[in-house]
Amino acid sequence: MTKELENKLREEVRNLLEKGKVDRVIGYGAGSLRFAATPLIISDKADVDRLIINPFIHNNLSVFLPDVSGKVAIVAKECDARSIISLVQNKQIPRENVYIIGVPCSGIIDLGKVEKLTGLDRDEIDDISWQGDKVTIASAGGAKEFTAQEVLADSCLGCDAGGFREFDLVIGEMKPVAADKELIRKRIKDMEAMSPAERWEFWKNEFSRCIRCYACRQICPVCFCDRCFVEETEPQWISPLPRWQDNLIFQAVRMMHVAGRCTDCGECERACPVNIPLGILTGKMEDIVEELFEYRAGMDKDAPPLMAAYQPEEAEDLIR
Amino acid sequence: MKKIKKQSVRGLLEKWQKDFSVFVPSKASGSSQMAVWDGQDLAFLDRNRNTVVPPKANFLPNIEKMFGFRKEEDGYVLEPADEDAPRQLIFGIHPCDARAIAIIDMVFRDAYEDKYYLSRRQNTVLVGMACAAPYDNCFCTSLGFGPADATDVDIMLTDIGDSFVIEEITDRGKEAVAGAKDVVEATPADEKKAGEVKASARAMLSKEIDTDEIAKRLPAAFDDKSFWEEIAAKCVSCGICTFLCPTCYCFDINDEMLKDGSGARYRNWDCCSFAVYTRMPAENPREEKWRRVRQKVYHKYSFYPELFGIIGCTGCGRCIRQCPVNWDITETLNNLPAGSAARTEEKQKPS
Amino acid sequence: MDSFEPKIVAFCCNWCSYAGADLAGTSRMQYPPNIRIIRVMCSGRVNPSFVLKALSVGADGVLVLGCHPGDCHYLTGNYRARRRMAIAKKFLEYMGVEPERIQVGWCSASEGSRFAELVGEVTDNLRQLSPNRMFND
Ligand code: SF4
Ligand code: SF4
Ligand code: SF4
Ligand code: SF4
């Protein structure tokens, strides 16, 4: 199945490059870590066979679009495609310069979850095979079976694939994800059940680990500012020292800046080397934006960005 | 050599706790790092894979107060930060991370005497543990040592099943073990077993780089812009590979002022992957990403050897494991252009 | 709980609410002295980072004031402020900031009395909370 898709993808990409329809292609290649895929940016036909598709292609490749010149084809899962459109809406890239190749995605296996469930590191796992709604994980200690929901990325569990129409080409057939909205909302619900003081304490504790590597910001396709507020010095909004206070303000402001651009793709949480559960924030922000303004990022290339539009009457109940 | 039964290690740690802050590999905080031993958890005795945050954080903390200052009538008065660092014992450090500290020594002790670093360094005992399960992307054996090398620790432990064989490497190490209950002489059979364990750890490593070839190619590769652009394309310029590298030591210095004119000077980690790192009023010599990626590779594999006669990388593999896009320094090193002619054959193979 | 005197940072737009504050002052209207005004050209200038900065350096509450909808000197600045601040209020509440600490309102240049009332209300609201110690170690 995957092999078939891969061949189809390679064929299409070869075609695009040969005909000169695009100058470059952003896709996935085999990574050097076990199970990993890695972003692959090619312009030469000879490299086409390095492209791969599998359930581990978690990177949201749209983060590379603003930096890659010329006409670009990009391999996109449905969530990534929303980010691409979000970039178009925010005038970071012209729509006509991007050729979006949709790949059918039934969800991405979150290796972090696999490691947690098995107590093993990924290089101690021999094989991960996914059939139907079961995922079997084999290691020296034997094989264990999990439901797909247990190992899929949170962002996939919240995915409502099917509503999106902006692909220029789709490889194979788009299929719904084994989504489980209740499961993904669980983390948010648990948070809401706490008192404000408990919530603050929770985040204080989480952000005391932050090392301010800015991987969350750098991996984020919609954190596209040339100059981030954290680097401003006159006035200085936060200290460069990674104290929890400054770490928390950094992330809170980042979240408010990407509101209406963030598609809850989950890349920031996956990138964080100290496991700060940023998805609990991005997920809630998507909800807030939708509740208040009936807005979802990246759904309509012609819709203005959230912060560049308004309705004469909205959110007045929050205003004195 | 000596040895200690695994079930007696608790007692040893408790003894050490009286004299030191004892740090052990831990995930209790939510991330994997060296943390103060809680007196309970001993999981690291059986499973001790390298931490995500390296032990360099125990020597070069991410927030270091250098001194305070106060405004008086005739100028500023400096108030030194804490005089001496507390005594610490780092238990279960891997040979690569101990090597990394030895590498940092060359900068913060030999080339310049950094009192903050030295105070911590002099008050630390390193208790090493031979790697029983190296990661599949470790490549320390290519860098002149191996997963059981005891050169850079004070005490080395090797897991032989129900016990650890103890090697006292330095006087500081001898002192720390002296008088410890339940530490007995190792038998020749124990020593033989330890030797086998070490050899088998070494045999587990398969990732390799060829440092001689790299040294040969680096000078000419420097100006191969297209090579570096290609290599750098997927990097997103975050701080992960440098912040988590056990030998990266770059820092930023900031003064924090209070309203009354007093304040303090602090030092925190900085990173050459960030474009702002080299931003100056007139220009930025490393504005482009490929220059920053190149810098990272050259600092470790070219500038360090030139200055200190040693490669500034220990092959711990953190930069590969933690990178959000799986950028792999060994792929770069193994595919350096051999010169202008060879460039075309260089299409790298995905492994 | 003992009530305390909250410190409030108010961001007032130059054209309406700052003028409103001015009018309250020149008309010698009574309002609590708890407020520190920072003038901004438009409520649309207020970045969520302003709010968090104020709270982190010790403000007990933040008040963002702009022209009434439709009256913004720059036509739509306050509509954007409304979106931005509505999100900030909801999101920061979710992170654990009491919603009373972030207040948004409209006040025109001729509404000196409204300005005084708003400041009074917000001050009263905040007196019910405890002092802001959120950012203490
Ligand atoms: S990725 Fe994690 S550790 Fe790095 S800056 Fe973001 S929240 Fe902090
Ligand atoms: S904030 Fe995180 S979840 Fe949202 S778009 Fe950026 S990387 Fe994706
Ligand atoms: S961790 Fe990876 S993405 Fe981040 S700077 Fe290093 S190589 Fe680039
Ligand atoms: S460069 Fe990478 S492999 Fe080498 S010491 Fe640093 S983190 Fe480890």
Ligand code: FES
């Ligand atoms: S000028 Fe008053 S809100 Fe824009």
